[in-house]
Amino acid sequence: MVFNVCHKTWHRIRFVVNYHRREECKLGIVNRSMQAAGVLAGMFSIFSPSKDSLDGIEIEKFMTEPVSNMEKLEKHRTNMQARMELLIMKIQADFCRALEAEEQDGSKFRIDRWLRKEGGGGVSCILEDGQVFEKAGVNISVVHGSLPTEAIKQMRARGKKLSEGGPLPFFATGISAVIHPRNPYVPTIHFNYRYFEVTNTDGSVEWWFGGGTDLTPYYLNESDAVHFHKELKTACDVNNKSYYPKFKKWCDDYFFIPHRGERRGIGGIFFDDLDEPNQEEAFQFANSCAEAVIPSYIPLVQKHKNDGYGYSERQWQLLRRGRYVEFNLVYDRGTKFGLLTPGARIESILMSLPLTAKWQYMHKPEPGSEEDKLMSVLREPKDWLKIEA
Numbered sequence: 001m002v003f004n005v006c007h008k009t010w011h012r013i014r015f016v017v018n019y020h021r022r023e024e025c026k027l028g029i030v031n032r033s034m035q036a037a038g039v040l041a042g043m044f045s046i047f048s049p050s051k052d053s054l055d056g057i058e059i060e061k062f063m064t065e066p067v068s069n070m071e072k073l074e075k076h077r078t079n080m081q082a083r084m085e086l087l088i089m090k091i092q093a094d095f096c097r098a099l100e101a102e103e104q105d106g107s108k109f110r111i112d113r114w115l116r117k118e119g120g121g122g123v124s125c126i127l128e129d130g131q132v133f134e135k136a137g138v139n140i141s142v143v144h145g146s147l148p149t150e151a152i153k154q155m156r157a158r159g160k161k162l163s164e165g166g167p168l169p170f171f172a173t174g175i176s177a178v179i180h181p182r183n184p185y186v187p188t189i190h191f192n193y194r195y196f197e198v199t200n201t202d203g204s205v206e207w208w209f210g211g212g213t214d215l216t217p218y219y220l221n222e223s224d225a226v227h228f229h230k231e232l233k234t235a236c237d238v239n240n241k242s243y244y245p246k247f248k249k250w251c252d253d254y255f256f257i258p259h260r261g262e263r264r265g266i267g268g269i270f271f272d273d274l275d276e277p278n279q280e281e282a283f284q285f286a287n288s289c290a291e292a293v294i295p296s297y298i299p300l301v302q303k304h305k306n307d308g309y310g311y312s313e314r315q316w317q318l319l320r321r322g323r324y325v326e327f328n329l330v331y332d333r334g335t336k337f338g339l340l341t342p343g344a345r346i347e348s349i350l351m352s353l354p355l356t357a358k359w360q361y362m363h364k365p366e367p368g369s370e371e372d373k374l375m376s377v378l379r380e381p382k383d384w385l386k387i388e389a
Contacts, residue, residue, distance in 0.1 A: 063109070064113045067113075067120060067121045099179065103132050109126060110128075112124040119144040121142065129355075133182065136180065141345075143341070147198060148341070149166065171196070177190065183307055183309060184219060184316065185219055186304045186307075187300060188321075189214070207275060208275040209283065210271060213268045215265050217374065218313075219316075219374060221304075229267075231292050232248075232292055235292035238288050243271075243285070319360060328353065
């Protein structure tokens, strides 16, 4: 028991110190916190040695503590559940800090670590009303419990070999981010990478990975589109050269808004139910794609965040955000699953929605306008890298 208390306390102290350091607290609070941490660390070192990384991942750089107990993560470090949780904590921290670095007014993410009484929890990082990002959400969740019957039906309809009948034990972990910039010339990005396990009544376990990254510009810049897709293709090719064309098409099809006859954006990659060739290679693929988010997106932010724009560009941005809302609330699979999950945290599920959006009756862009050029690509997806036969 002494070991457990000391170990947990030491990790909490380090996260507190690092949190204060990031916030650059005044009046010597950081120094006092570090001094206190040093004293307590010396006291506790006989029980639990300091550990700055776990299998190459620097846990002290996370936005906050992982959802799972650190002792559990260390003990089961080779287990896919633990490996995926550590990966998404790292991706969350890396991406949040990359976004904060682009803010010119010192805007920072609000960190909300929450627990779910049915099992597990998550960390929601939200930035609102920044100078560059009007709203940015980077969430991770690590949840477990009983999968409701309705969710089982949906998964069986997709070909999952799940036992019929009542609820089944499940584990799900993933990261989801949506970034709504203020400047209409900076595109919105969404990415999601997740891992799922369901235990059947006979004890067998069904597992799979899913995810993707996609871009939603308000004004079409072809060089931006090419850059974005090149980064994703590179991440795919490291694992399997057939992945990019296959998952690009899946993305174009998935983000289609049937009642509008258009796509949400210019695509990217999307995949689900990935359980081949084996668990390790599927994990490495998800890892490669998640690591590609920053190089695919941040250069576009840096390129356009200071571009000039006016009232008409802003109104078009708001109209396109309306389409974003329509897709997320009506068609998005992740939103549906989240709302069906017992103990669902609605604020985190709906963090993808922008602060402001607009609907205008029978609006159509002027033929030949920059807005119309975007619409032509949304109606007919383009082969940005010219690799399709």
